[in-house]
Amino acid sequence: QKEVEQDPGPLSVPEGAIVSLNCTYSNSAFQYFMWYRQYSRKGPELLMYTYSSGNKEDGRFTAQVDKSSKYISLFIRDSQPSDSATYLCAMRNSSASKIIFGSGTRLSIRP
Amino acid sequence: EAGVVQSPRYKIIEKKQPVAFWCNPISGHNTLYWYRQNLGQGPELLIRYENEEAVDDSQLPKDRFSAERLKGVDSTLKIQPAELGDSAVYLCASSLEAGGPSDTQYFGPGTRLTVL
Numbered sequence: 001q002k003e004v005e006q007d008p009g010p011l012s013v014p015e016g017a018i019v020s021l022n023c024t025y026s027n028s029a030f031q032y033f034m035w036y037r038q039y040s041r042k043g044p045e046l047l048m049y050t051y052s053s054g055n056k057e058d059g060r061f062t063a064q065v066d067k068s069s070k071y072i073s074l075f076i077r078d079s080q081p082s083d084s085a086t087y088l089c090a091m092r093n094s095s096a097s098k099i100i101f102g103s104g105t106r107l108s109i110r111p
Numbered sequence: 112e113a114g115v116v117q118s119p120r121y122k123i124i125e126k127k128q129p130v131a132f133w134c135n136p137i138s139g140h141n142t143l144y145w146y147r148q149n150l151g152q153g154p155e156l157l158i159r160y161e162n163e164e165a166v167d168d169s170q171l172p173k174d175r176f177s178a179e180r181l182k183g184v185d186s187t188l189k190i191q192p193a194e195l196g197d198s199a200v201y202l203c204a205s206s207l208e209a210g211g212p213s214d215t216q217y218f219g220p221g222t223r224l225t226v227l
Contacts, residue, residue, distance in 0.1 A: 004153075006153075008151065032214075036218075041220075041221075041223070042220055042221075043115070043202055043204075043218035043219050043220045043221050044154065044202070044218045045218070046215060046216070046217070049215060088153050088154075090153070092214075098156055098159070098167065099156070099216065101153025101154050101155070102153050103151065103152050103153050104151070104152070104153055
């Protein structure tokens with residue numbers, strides 16, 4: 001079993017829809033949770049960075065962490081075609097620098 | 112501010128040939144990472160440097176892979192000889208410090224390697 005599980009998709013939604021992306025994990029030591037966006041033939045770009053449980057909002061993006069369920073989510077409001085990309089969840093514990101990535105969810109926003 | 116720079120962007124070689132990738136991290140970032148990303152997968156760490164010291168190379172296949180970070184800035188990752196299974200995107204990332212709340216990793220565009 002992988003430490004981090006993520007549905008690979010692909011996920012296709014119409015422009016303007018609310019998108020929900022999710023990951024589950026097994027290591028209770030994880031304290032820092034991240035979402036990266038990766039466009040085709042580009043490197044991952046950090047979108048959201050959250051410590052421990054709770055919500056964090058940045059513009060159209062909201063990250064949620066539920067440590068009791070070992071479940072994290074990324075919500076995208078008013079989705080745009082430019083949001084079409086692969087979204088990678090990632091996490092690490094408090095002291096280690098090693099990030100464990102999910103396998104990524106490919107998202108397509110239809111105009 | 113310039114991001115992480117990698118070259119080449121693409122490389123096609125025949126199996127058993129050597130290949131090298133180069134990375135220049137963000138200025139002032141002491142920690143440098145090399146990742147491998149297979150198609151449809153997330154990046155997996157190969158090696159991490161703190162300045163010029165390799166502090167985590169447990170996932171680096173040492174029989175054919177080597178890396179160096181002379182002077183604690185630029186880094187080179189080498190594969191010799193390459194195998195078909197080495198086809199992947201090789202990503203370099205850097206961060207100000209390892210561990211703790213400020214450990215945010217910034218990625219370069221990657222080198223896409225195809226081994227024929």
